[in-house]
Amino acid sequence: MQKQTHRWLQSLLDIQSQTGDSSEFLDNVKVDLFPDSVYVLTPRGKIISLPRGATPIDFAYSIHTKIGTHAVSAIINGQAAPLKTTLVSGDTVEIITSDSATPNLQWLNYARTGKARSEIRHYLKTVNLQESILFGEKLLIQALKDLNITMPSRDDPLWAKLAKESGASSIDDILTDIGLGRRLASVVARRFVIDSPMIATSATDLDELNAAHSTQILIQGNEGQSVTLSRCCSPLPGDSLIAVVRPGYGLVVHTDDCPVALNQRKKEPERWVSVGWDDEPSKLLTTRLTITFDNEKGVLGKIAAQIAAADSNIVYLSMSDEASKIATLNITLQAENRKHLAQIIRSIRQVSQVRNIVRTKGF
Numbered sequence: 001m002q003k004q005t006h007r008w009l010q011s012l013l014d015i016q017s018q019t020g021d022s023s024e025f026l027d028n029v030k031v032d033l034f035p036d037s038v039y040v041l042t043p044r045g046k047i048i049s050l051p052r053g054a055t056p057i058d059f060a061y062s063i064h065t066k067i068g069t070h071a072v073s074a075i076i077n078g079q080a081a082p083l084k085t086t087l088v089s090g091d092t093v094e095i096i097t098s099d100s101a102t103p104n105l106q107w108l109n110y111a112r113t114g115k116a117r118s119e120i121r122h123y124l125k126t127v128n129l130q131e132s133i134l135f136g137e138k139l140l141i142q143a144l145k146d147l148n149i150t151m152p153s154r155d156d157p158l159w160a161k162l163a164k165e166s167g168a169s170s171i172d173d174i175l176t177d178i179g180l181g182r183r184l185a186s187v188v189a190r191r192f193v194i195d196s197p198m199i200a201t202s203a204t205d206l207d208e209l210n211a212a213h214s215t216q217i218l219i220q221g222n223e224g225q226s227v228t229l230s231r232c233c234s235p236l237p238g239d240s241l242i243a244v245v246r247p248g249y250g251l252v253v254h255t256d257d258c259p260v261a262l263n264q265r266k267k268e269p270e271r272w273v274s275v276g277w278d279d280e281p282s283k284l285l286t287t288r289l290t291i292t293f294d295n296e297k298g299v300l301g302k303i304a305a306q307i308a309a310a311d312s313n314i315v316y317l318s319m320s321d322e323a324s325k326i327a328t329l330n331i332t333l334q335a336e337n338r339k340h341l342a343q344i345i346r347s348i349r350q351v352s353q354v355r356n357i358v359r360t361k362g363f
Helices: 002-017 022-033 056-063 064-069 114-145 155-164 171-179 185-190 202-210 259-267 301-307 336-351
Strands: 035-042 045-050 072-078 079-081 093-097 217-219 225-228 241-246 250-256 273-275 285-294 315-319 326-335 354-359
Touching: 045 093, 056 064, 056 072, 056 093, 056 114, 056 217, 064 114, 072 315, 079 315, 114 171, 114 185, 114 217, 155 171, 171 185, 217 250, 225 354, 241 259, 250 259, 250 273, 273 315, 285 301, 301 326, 301 336, 326 336, 336 354
Parallel strands: 217 273, 225 250
Antiparallel strands: 035 045, 072 079, 072 093, 241 250, 241 273, 285 326, 285 354, 315 326
16 A cells, blocks of 8 residues: 555656646546546536536535536536536536426436446435325326226235236335336226226227217326426427327327427327326426527627526527528527416517527427
């Protein structure tokens, strides 16, 4: 151990003797002595060591689990960046969070540290499981209500019969499958009607899928893995909705005029169900705007300031036609509902150089 320490100190002296500038010395130390690490800074100047290839997700979890769990995007060296961005030594990183944001399975593709990966897996296994159970129960209650019957108690023998015939190990397994779209609530509900024979689900899928249209499913937008608000149209409270049941994903929700949804619905019309917003939807959902403006000095700062003044956060942005006189800004931001979005748009329009603002739907 003493020999290793001596060699490490000698390496520092060798690097220092060849370097006159302190910042250059620090860079050389990081590259030569710690080639498998990157060193990034918090906004307050604290140095965080991460493995090479680390992303803002790793950075967020290294600061605090809560910051990692609710991370939305990052600001790297003053520029907005997605959470999958690879960090390099010297980056100054700030994490943008939202109470409505939660980890998803894709994060495991970007996380490099053991802490981040274990925290993400823990969330997906525990929190998302409970959310799926609760959402599955909600869907089943709605389907049963459509049949004018109440939710059976957990000690009802029909539960055991249903579990045995469907290969489920527990009531929670059945509810989880409903929440994730692997079972249809309407199919399960029919099996609790005493006068109806217990028949195979596969023989009644089409009939029960059609029956599902009669009961509108109410969502809040924060149901986790059970409900996905499609990124192609980013639905907000106040939008009219449609949703498709995708096994393993639960409900994938679109606005009813989303071009992607309309195209998919032609191919699989039987899988689409009626969806509406709950009376208390989740706050600060994301949506996208395309802004065309006169590309003058300071305009981006003015637009960002107007968005902040409207009580919204920028999640991600990119700009095209940067060298031309008229540029286009594609921006993802947070909004509570359509009314709030209208307020944000009015605020942005106060920037005189802004020519046009369009809410982006479809790819």
